Amino acid sequence: MSESGRHVLDVGMLGPSGAGKTSLLASMYVQYPSVTGATDLDLTPVGETAAKLTDAVSVLESLSRSVQVRGGIEQTTTTDVHRYEIAVGRKGRKPRFRMCFTDYAGEVLRDLDGSPVGRKVRASLHNSPVVVLAVDTPALMALDGEYHQRINLPHLMYERIKELVVEDEQRPRLLIIVPLKCERWVATRQGTEALMERVREGYRPLLDYIAHADVRPRVGCVITPVQTTGSIVFSTIKETPGGGVQFHYRSRTPGAPYRPVDTDQPLRYALRFVLGEYRRKRGFWREAVDEVFGTDLALQDAVATFAKSGSERDGLQVVQDHPHLSPAAGAVRGRA
Numbered sequence: 001m002s003e004s005g006r007h008v009l010d011v012g013m014l015g016p017s018g019a020g021k022t023s024l025l026a027s028m029y030v031q032y033p034s035v036t037g038a039t040d041l042d043l044t045p046v047g048e049t050a051a052k053l054t055d056a057v058s059v060l061e062s063l064s065r066s067v068q069v070r071g072g073i074e075q076t077t078t079t080d081v082h083r084y085e086i087a088v089g090r091k092g093r094k095p096r097f098r099m100c101f102t103d104y105a106g107e108v109l110r111d112l113d114g115s116p117v118g119r120k121v122r123a124s125l126h127n128s129p130v131v132v133l134a135v136d137t138p139a140l141m142a143l144d145g146e147y148h149q150r151i152n153l154p155h156l157m158y159e160r161i162k163e164l165v166v167e168d169e170q171r172p173r174l175l176i177i178v179p180l181k182c183e184r185w186v187a188t189r190q191g192t193e194a195l196m197e198r199v200r201e202g203y204r205p206l207l208d209y210i211a212h213a214d215v216r217p218r219v220g221c222v223i224t225p226v227q228t229t230g231s232i233v234f235s236t237i238k239e240t241p242g243g244g245v246q247f248h249y250r251s252r253t254p255g256a257p258y259r260p261v262d263t264d265q266p267l268r269y270a271l272r273f274v275l276g277e278y279r280r281k282r283g284f285w286r287e288a289v290d291e292v293f294g295t296d297l298a299l300q301d302a303v304a305t306f307a308k309s310g311s312e313r314d315g316l317q318v319v320q321d322h323p324h325l326s327p328a329a330g331a332v333r334g335r336a
Helices: 021-030 032-036 049-064 106-110 116-126 137-145 148-152 154-167 189-202 204-210 264-282 284-293 295-309
Strands: 008-014 041-046 081-090 097-104 130-136 173-180 219-223 232-239 245-251 317-320
Touching: 008 116, 008 154, 008 264, 021 032, 021 049, 021 081, 021 097, 021 130, 021 173, 021 264, 032 041, 032 264, 041 049, 049 081, 081 116, 081 264, 097 116, 097 264, 106 116, 106 154, 116 154, 130 137, 130 148, 130 154, 130 264, 137 148, 137 173, 137 189, 137 232, 137 245, 148 154, 154 173, 154 204, 173 189, 173 264, 189 204, 189 219, 204 219
Parallel strands: 008 097, 008 130, 130 173, 173 219
Antiparallel strands: 041 081, 081 097, 219 317, 232 245
């Protein structure tokens, strides 16, 4: 078995149905070549990952060209669990480990013990050193957050993250909170600052919990808004006769290009953190051998270069630092 096959590190996804988890993964994937650029880091999709995410990107590109946006990427059903694997290594060399992103319908989070899919999701989250919490930004921001509790289910997300922290008191974890569908609000600095402040208010119980003295040393937290299309903006909310609610979107201009923004940010922080976990899990003796030959140290340098090159952004807050993150990540961008 290859080195990367022996070492698979999970990145768990949290968030309600329809928040945009699949869109985030697709937009991250399409930017791999441009964001790794001239660095020595290489990211390679494994198995069906490239084909599945390419199909999702095609849908996003089509939506960007529409004036009135209807539909979107088909939502993951409650019977599906999708695993997207990315091999990580240096250019021109064999990968050292894999990152595995698990995608599923947010509705599954209501009962993780009630179905085989729920149990798979629980196992994936338990094994994930990095957890990405997707936030439906229009639900959080529009009409003064009237639909935040109903759509984003912040208390349920709080309970799921608390379970992870309690289940394994020794495992370091990184929580990346990612406001999605935020194009309308991050168009200005003032809008970005208002969004970051609302995230901290809307997830206050969760942030207070991980800030507790007994939890803080082992849990890092980053907030980073992501524009998964760059061209589709929230328009209005309409309630349906049956008591439901519909969020409507529009393209900035007819034929606007699909141009995701900041989708690399969650990847940069996730990579830095899982590299620390990869080295920790391999054990002292294997790491000592690799240090003699410089293999893992070279990869560490490649990841560090990649992570650092994208850290100077407005609208990024490192809420809690962690040793697995780069020292430069301690600075806070935007309002604290």
